[in-house]
Amino acid sequence: MSTAHAFSRADDTPALILGEETCSFAALRREVETLKAGLVDRPRGLAILRAHRSLGFITRFLAFYEAGVPLAVFAPEWTDSEVEARRSGLGDCFELDESLSVSWRSGRSEPPHHPETAVVLFTSGSTGAPRAVQLSRRNIEANVAAVLASLDFASVSQQTLFLPLSYSFGLLGQLLPALAAGVPTSLLGNLVELKRLLDEGRLHGMISGVPSHHETLLRLLGDAPALTKDVTHVVSAGAALNLELRQRLMRAFPSSRVYTCYGQTELAPRVLCLSSDHPAFLSTATGFPVGSLTVKLTPEGELCVRGEQVMLGYLGAPEATREKVREEGWLHTGDVAERSPEGLVTLLGRNDDLLKIGGERLSPFEIEAALRALPGVTDAAVSGREDALYGMTLTAFLQFEPGAPSPLKRELRQALREHLSPHKVPTEFYRVEELPRTSNGKLQRGRLAACLQPEQRLG
Template sequence: MPARASYANGPSSTPLLGETIGACLRRIAAEHPDREALVVRHQSVRWTYAELEARVARLASGLLRRGIAAGDRVGIWAPNGAEWVLAQYATATVGAILVNVNPAYRTHELAYALRQSGVRLLLSAARFKTSDYRAMVDEVAGGLPALEEAIVLGDPAWEALAGTDVDAAAVAERLASLDPDDPINIQYTSGTTGFPKGATLTHHNILNNGLSVGALCGYGAEDRICVPVPFYHCFGMVMGNLAALAHGACIVVPAPAFEPAATLEAVAAERCTSLYGVPTMFIAMLGDPGFATHDLSSLRTGIMAGSPCPTEVMRRVVDEMHMAEVSICYGMTETSPVSTQTRRDDPLERRVGTIGRVGPHLEVKVVDPEGRTVPRGEVGELCTRGYSVMRGYWEDPEKTAEAIDAAGWMHTGDLATMDEQGYLNVVGRAKDMVIRGGENVYPREVEEFLYTHPDIADAQVVGVPDERYGEELCAWIQVREGAAPLDADGVRAFCADRLAHFKVPRYVVCGEPFPMTVTGKVQKNLMRERSVELLGLSAAAATA
């Protein structure tokens, strides 16, 4: 009898939503007008669905009055806050494509994202942590011909835009003209070619992914979801905001960015039923000095994603945080993002040893290098197909064709196995992506940037094991002839103001010969092994 193929699909009795995000907001607000929709603790915001819809209508009217057309790009560069949520729903209501800009970006990355996507209007925080957003926007604006205006959140221009008198007829007319398959969001993923690629997602992509993820978490209108993960990423804006919207639940935002104590306080004070985070966030919360003082008994579920969860951490999350139904999710920005998920009744070993089973209305398969589906238990590349697959990379048909094949399968670049019950396990990465604390970093992007250093002749970047973040970046450097040796401090100083902090190499190896094949190709696997030896990371490697 032939072995079963590594293929599975997700049958579901729950139909997909055939509506736009704006239409969904109107429907849910009509069904649950007095239920809390959004609580932002650091801003003292507490809005019902009726209040949220009314504020979205004001901002949508302001965008229309400014001449924003369907398909125009509007950027948002800010940490988590009420304004981010308003921008997400208002742009969707008028059909503008929201371009998410990572709050950690510096000028080099900001300018690229705004230029490549052709952002016409940028909504920006004034500053965040050590970043002066206003100054950075001023620095790059001259090289962005499409950018007509940058509005700083909280400034009078923002208050005027967000407080525009509602033009109900104009908003309704625009909303009625939109289609669920219209692109509505661009999210930049670190690129293997040296520059990020703009994954372009539709209403249908992300609204239905939120619906499906929430359904597998068992969400209903009474749920309160604590979201300390960033909105600029699919984890926050889809698995958080849109999962809540699709089920009429409430989003609770503890702080502008993750803070363990603030998150624990929010869960206890708001009686949250669900909590999100990458494993390092849960580790930080469990290790917080005040952990035992918080009543977390309202929790029942949540999502852990971004990187594998150690067994002991998962056990403590279930036992000490009361998250008996916590779910593991796997996916990528290009798939809106979730493709596989563990179920509420899965045993602990499934949640720490697998990435779950295929989600509703989706297909997955594991293929060999020739594209043939391998038997169950064999290693191959994980592919996914269905409603969640992006429209493509923004204005990059060549890269889109490399990622999505003629049959509509998205090739993830991850190596995986599928067992007899359909559970998948990622065993490696076909690409060289490094996952640092849940942030995806492609070494080539960092390498291309390092090449701009006047003293660097060649640079190679690999991931090395780290006990806290899972992986850290290590840059191997060859300096130009006659240049002084570079150390880690010098390289980090060069990167600090122009690359996001998680892309700045923690380690630098200078002057070591690059391990090469006979054909002259750098052997990154040997480079990683040698880095562990040179940097004394054997202990971290043993726990990875």
């Protein structure tokens, strides 16, 4: 990935395939250059792009990125309140319509973004507020180089991608490396489309997803490994890939190398990678550091990472940045790990309250705030429960005003969908008399399991 262009190939090889629409690398270069020319008189501030799975989003992203226009990527499924919450923390920002005219502007000047900011992606911090992660071109290009080497992109014929493009795994971890390597990428809307390609014998090269994606795909696939003979790379990240799922993927994709990876948006995002070629793959090991990253463990066992991929900081949250990136540039991941003498890292779990649903790290505090806003609710808590398909599902515990009626589960879920994205809405709800708290009011999450009484479950 050069300092001038996000991709250098400019021939008639397909770059992007979206259904019946195909865009070659040459056509992609022409479109990006045309868009860049229209950005000469752009407004100051951060540009906001909605990450639709479309040629329009990708060409705009590349044009803004190459032109040096700092941009913030928004998920298209965010609710109005989620969009406003993120807009309000960006300072001077704007959106453009199809003709590159300003359709919305913030009118704010604070907080200022870092002068080297290229891309802002969002994650949830431990306080529950969405964090705006500022990444530089240096961060992103170091990540692309690391991914190209660790996933052996030189041997990839093509890529099929169904990850959201607002997600660092999909955008920075898979799409940009493929473009940099000159590898054609097919973008799909869901796993059903992927299964159709398998059935038709048209799935080749690399596929990637979080463990819940792979679990669903294996269920769709059934006992038909012959359909997967042309798949050469299967990449998993976003959550731990347990030993059983590693074994099942190796059986289902016998012609493939399977990769388990670990990363964080704050690290642009790839940190660790382990291939099924390595003997330790059939264990709980997570991987070796990628690229030029170095890792260490604190005396408490927390994994810390240093290198060119460490973010510039959280926009508008200097204290949170100082808490995350500390002495001599070491980023504290919040994950507890073990490290072998050979440098192989095994993650053991988190040292805070963050949850992972479908590979995305979520804070319970944002969800609990929405739960407390429900009619009649005086207190609320949420916890994660292991699930074979999703890795984890959310369970809500609600304390109501005395005498308040118990609502139906479907009513609660419908009310929450107006304020939370679908994957943040709890699956199950329990009515409790009192949440377990310490004498100073701190929630004891470890005791929530004792509240799972069948008679308290809301139907």
